[in-house]
Amino acid sequence: MSDENATAAPDERIKVRSKFREALIRPELGGICGTILVFVFFLLTAADSGMFSSQGVMNWTIVSAQFAIIAVGACLLMIAGEFDLSVGSMIGFAGMLIAIMSITLQLPVWIAILVTFIVCVAIGALSGYIVVRTGLPSFIVTLAFLFILRGFTIFLPQLIERKTIIGGIRDAAEGDWLASVFGGKIFQGLFTWLGENGLISTFERGTKAGQPVVDGIPMLIVWALVLIVFGHILLTKTRFGNWIFAAGGDAQAASYVGVPVNRVKILMFMFTAFCATVFATCQVMEFGSAGADRGLLKEFEAIIAVVIGGALLTGGYGSIIGAALGALIFGVVQQGLFFAGVESSLFRVFLGLILLFAVILNTYIRRMITGER
Template sequence: MTINATDPVSVDGTDRRGRDDFRRRVNRMVRRIPELGIFSTLVLLVGVFSIGAANFRTVDSYTSILTVAANVGIVALGCGFLMISGEFDISVGSVYLIATLFFAQMANAGLIPPLAFLVTLVLCAVIGLVNGLITVNLRIPSFIVTLAAMMFYRGLHIILTRGFSVSYKADKEFLEMVAGITFSLMRNTVIWWILLAIILQVVLAKTRYGNWVLATGGDAQAARNSGVPVSRVKVINFALCSLLAGFAGAANMARFLTSQSQLGMGMEFEAITAAVIGGTLLMGGKGSMVGAVLGAIFVSVIRSGLIFFGYSSYIYMPVTGIILMLAVIINRGFSNFRLLQFQRSDA
């Protein structure tokens, strides 16, 4: 009945110390650097496109891919972070749109642009805060809450602009900092994007709050039992998600100087796709900001690559759909692989 306490044998009788075999090391590496899969796939893809299409392997093409990726990528960071805590936000495209309007209107009205930009971010964070509070307190699925928000804010934009586009007419100096070209090769939005990704990755992986986010998405009840303020974590992440969508929107305004009501349409799905391709679990509890960055680049590479290969731009959607499906299967596949590997002999 008793098990000798000095015996290095676990309760199921397997010796757990001498099992440092190859598969286990591979498994550990995959666990430590989950982005390895998407990274190698991305390198392979860029390689194939670069070899196959001369137009593709130019600095201009690479930087434009990054610029396009940064736009949806910033939104994907917020979506991914929120998804890891187990919630969805499909209103990001509309928040992105309304941010362009907030920013332009406030700057046009005479507010100094940096302040207009800041207030835009705050307003967008408040939108997320409201989404989060409704989801958490009224216990309505976030998919429904943000579907409503998605329609509401796009509709609001159309009402406020009567369907016309709104142009930015204020001072443009600040805009250069947001979305101009400082480092001759790429737009500053790429730099903001990477900076944001690094900060969020550190928060997620290395801080107490990050641990709470992972736990909240992994098993909300268990997290709650351990004293994690689950509702607060979710609400904060909703606010963060909308704030980043707002940032991307305002940055888009800084670059194109116009706000029109079809902007950001379908962006929610591109952002979620990027996060999922980057390894974020749809059900939450796992994911990475580095992965979300790579996912956004991946989607952008597919889009440009297909065009450079001479395919119609229509093929982008179905191809992305297939890749999303594959990504979900692979994400799940990895955990199956892990389970198989450590299956025990216990009854």
Template sequence: MIATSMNQHAMKPASTVLDDDRVREVSLARRLMSRPEFGALAGAVLVFMIFGLSAGGSGMFSAEGIVNWSTVAAYLGVLAVGAALLMIAGEFDLSVGSMIGFGGMLLAIPALYWGWPIWLSALFAFGVALSLGWLNGWLVVRTGLPSFIVTLAFFFILRGLSLAVSVIFTGKTILSTNGDLVLRDMIANDPLVSLLFHGYTLTWLFDALAHAGLLAARDDGTALAIGLPKVVLWWLALTGVGAFVLSRTRVGNWIQAVGGDANAAKNVGIPVARVKIGLFMLMAFCSTVFAILQVADAGSAAADRGLQKEFEAIIAAVIGGCLLTGGYGSVVGAAFGALIFGMVQIGIGYTSIDNNWYRVFLGLMLLIAVIFNNYVRKRFALGKR
């Protein structure tokens, strides 16, 4: 029987076998290109190649260089996770940048001026931020207004509150004392906050590699690259959880359904209001994580922190495959979009290219990503070749 089957296969015309191969090739191409993160992955590879050729010998891909641009990418990546999930659900949050500045003030003022322990100040910051995220989502759902309008209003409200509250309680808009040492020491000396937000990890591994001659070392033998910043761990953790939820859970199906057609999703029993409000709260959580990590790194809080971060997060999500109309996108793609940001922003400094071209590049990447995502959505996701 096996021989008969083999004979029958051998008797097939050559054109039939070639057609089968072409079908398999087309199917593979369709599967790859229909993935929302495909464009961002291709873009990241292209950027790696460009800087590998133009800045490969300048230290950009040394351990210190990798830590530098991965840190920039990680900060944006933390925001991109929330922005991507919110965009897939068909909504935007333009209050992200203002929430970052406000969250830093919520951490610093109680700790420096009210005598609170830093862990309690951090809980206070998260509690207020999540409440504001809930309010954002509730207003969008309750009023039916576009999230663009509601969150734009909060963009101004929170920025104004950051300035006004800091002046009322402290008389200034940048909070640090004794050369930033007090706030930084409070964070470093608190076991929980320090573990989650301050400093580096895997320092021992970097030092071991330096002793082995695999990494550049200081005079005392320790690695020139101190370790992996905590923000990178937050980025990887949030991206992993977000990708798992979106692709492997019922909540992920709800998010995509709500973004595709909220009325249809509501008619089949999906809790549209809870999904949207939860995602606005997640965005507020990501913004506060960014704020506390930034305060822990700088040792100070400033009311004007987070400028334009809402737009950068949206751009990273769009480069990562999220459609502006909702219902389609990828958290992993948004992570690649943030990686492209970090590499370009830091990588230009390793080349002879004028830094003013950075924004030009980001604008072009956004335009190309939108065109490519729409093409993929129409030609492949809808079953066209």
């Protein structure tokens, strides 16, 4: 038999993984399994309570979108090998800046929003710069900013308005072109048509009789979808996405092959601050006010969503889709416990348990990837 017809023997140096093993190391696996389990559980326990009615679906979708907005930024930053514990304080700080500029200083709301984005993204850049220039752990640097921003969020309104909640933003934002980008709704005509044709539920009495219970898709959900799509494309389809993975996987080796590690990390801190400001702006437009206590614990909820989605705490591995599924799990469980008549405080118990399980699972996956024992 000639050499051309001979079957080449497999190279023993190449480690062949089974398809099952390859599926296990997909970052989205935990999020997919968790989502299926959560939906099955609440379909069995809360289906008759209205959780899956048009209003119920909108409720948990809005909550999931809130988690998703900040989870996208946290996911990219964690894949780059860093943490940002100031996200929650940034949400409160950004909302208060918008309120002070638009209500106290009487500036147009669109100017207040733009200035707030510039200030908050600059703070994110400063956090990233300190981390990469000093070599300090991002945990410590952003923990410091957590207290600094929260302190200013409480101090500024007390100094200027003698109170910690500033209202009247909804009236000030009436007709503002940029405010509607964060606080408006889309497809209202479509939902009115669906209600008129009996395809979705409508109000049966009162001043809103005949109007659809759900009258449009809030811009909060639109922003969440846009950021998820943007983050996924950036991470999986661009060279910059490869840089993010490289910066978090082995920063020194990445720098040797020309990856601008410091610039990548600073940009990810800036993007995390951008996502927090988007969340804050949508929240302010929804409630019509800003409070000093807004955003409490959101940084931890974002990190938990990312971990559930399969990202490793050590960096270099993760998925935007997984983080989005983690946010969906949060939203469904938080609202599902209410519909199921379960004590709402147990939601925190769930957060702790799911975090512990996700970290154990991700540690096992990391060992599979690296071959550690």
